[in-house]
Amino acid sequence: MSSIFDSYRLGDLHLPNRVVMAPMSRVRSDADGLATASMAAYYAQRATAGLIISEGVQPSLLGRSGPSTPGLHTDTQTASWRQVTAAVHTNGGRIFAQLMHAGRISHPDTTGMQPVGPSAVAARDAMVFTPSGPQPAPVPRALATDEVPREAESYARAAVRAVAAGFDGVELHGANGYLIGQFLSSNANLRTDRYGGSIAGRIRFAVEAVTATADAIGAGRVGIRLSPGAGIWDAVETDVPALYAALLAELAPLGLAYVHLEATTDEDVLVGLRRAWPGPLVVNPSDPRGPDPADRKAGDHWLDLGADLISFGRAFLANPDLVERLRADLPLAEADPDTYYQGGDTGYLTYPAYRY
Template sequence: MPSQEVRRIVTRPLAADSPLLQPLTVGTLQTANRIWMAPLTRNRADTDGTPNELQAEYYAQRAGAGLIISEGSQPSAIGQGYPNTPGVHNDAQQAGWKRIAEAVHAKGSKIVIQLMHAGRISHPDTVAGQTPVAPSAVRPAGKVFTTGGEQEFPTPRELATDEVPGVVAEYADAARRAVAAGIDGIELHAANGYLLHQFLADGINQRTDNYGGSAENRARFVVEVAKATADAIGADRVGIRISPGNTFNDISEDDLTVYETLTSQLAELGLAYLHVLAEADDPIVGKLRALWPNTYVLNTGFGVESDRDQFERLIADGAVDAVTVGRKFIANPDLVRRWTEDAELNEADDTTFYGGDAKGYTDYPAL
């Protein structure tokens, strides 16, 4: 019988001087390592959007991350996209975030809130009977999850030009509330097909005013939001996430030069970090890196398995400064330790990702 080749997978713990484990100064923050927790929608807030004790426990469990970026959280009631997502626009919600900040800080980590206005990715059942708003009245394909189950997306209402400053002000107010709650900063969600991304996308944004048409015009709203939040809490407490060319939530983009325009303008504001969702070998990662003077963060996306050794090489080569990890942090609250020791990882139960109780949320074992 012919011999059969045996392939042995060689694994290794991380060395103490691994680029992944080095501290990093990010604006006002000093992160203990460069393995950050990505924003992850989990739908566990109270029905009124107030963050609760279960969420405080969840985030505190994952405090080994150099920085925790919270789940997308609406800066206004009309900005809510899904049931049981947290808000940052009233006193009760602010108090809930204070509990979370205290729990994470007690474990020695840092946390920022991702501000996510869902725009057209919503439904009247979720926003108290109101019609969701968007840059243009373009209905997304597909269905959205509501308290009444999955329903067809409605056609959103186009924001009037004179309404835009009010939306900008809502972001700034939410940023102030976050910092007042003891949160370390905010991340603007300009990715994955939500409101800021909708303005950037030429296939969705059909406006003819100063917020539509050219790349500079389509970037204008995002830049105004970034400037307002930077003015409110300091640019060194503000990050932003983008996903060039990502078709999630029925986004259509042909002109990706808007991201070079956007990045150049945001660089002038002195924001703490730019968080790019793209595959590591996408040419746009290098293009934007060349335009960005501060901390540059990569997330390799929904369909790509986070690869510890690839991330280590990317940081060592200077391609990025830090990385964010999503699903692996869901199932492994002590992911940094497990990656450091090259320990076996828990498998995530995707049936518990969205909504529910402690099951699949705070009951994953640590080493």
């Protein structure tokens, strides 16, 4: 029986354990989307994870979700990340950059541009972050058919920058209602061209984005995160088992580093997707809309069901030494939600390792 503390070979990377730090937005970049010294310290503190996946990093200014979120679309941004990757590697860790195009979950006050999406449909009852505070999600501009490939290729361009910045690979954010998820959605995507309508049309953008990224940096350095049926940011999906089975079937021949699934649908659906996916599988046992069960039991349960790696999110915020706390069955500290996005080092760098 596998354990979350067993080593694992992920492409060219040797992971000393199967615990993955899930991507979590912390909005600590500077105003220009540059990674900071505090961000380097934060990720270095958590380098005992088998693999770290960074917070969402926008692949273009158009794809920026809100203020103080980092980017990988300028030379200065690329250079700023080298302090982060160097710090993680110096501490013996491995780190992928999560590439996150926000699509319609953005605002002109943040980017100076109208957000884009598959269709001109705003996220219902959604408040997006802006420099002046939360505002209702605007109606996005629907991408023209000939514009869609350019947005897909933005992930590939950012991936090349990520490798230049020292990242070990990238994860495309296909979960939680951002641009890839908007194309997968049946209410955010009302298109009638080749990027909408049928399941084959709705998965096309995801497949093109992943394929372009794999071609750019090698498939063994590319993963994708998915949240089947989550409905987050009002990106509702129909025919979830068929939709994701079709997507995985299209991605399978590429030889990706992994697929990363959130437990946002029924367990039997996720087990079916495990059977459909021939490559490495990361499972996050928590639904982002509920508690975060960061314990060995949850991890071992999913390993028994066929996962290869287990990702934990919020538990890593207040427990930089989460792997050792789980290994030794030590109590977990709780993070203060008021400090999740407030900026500064309090609630970011101030959680210590366990004191015996």
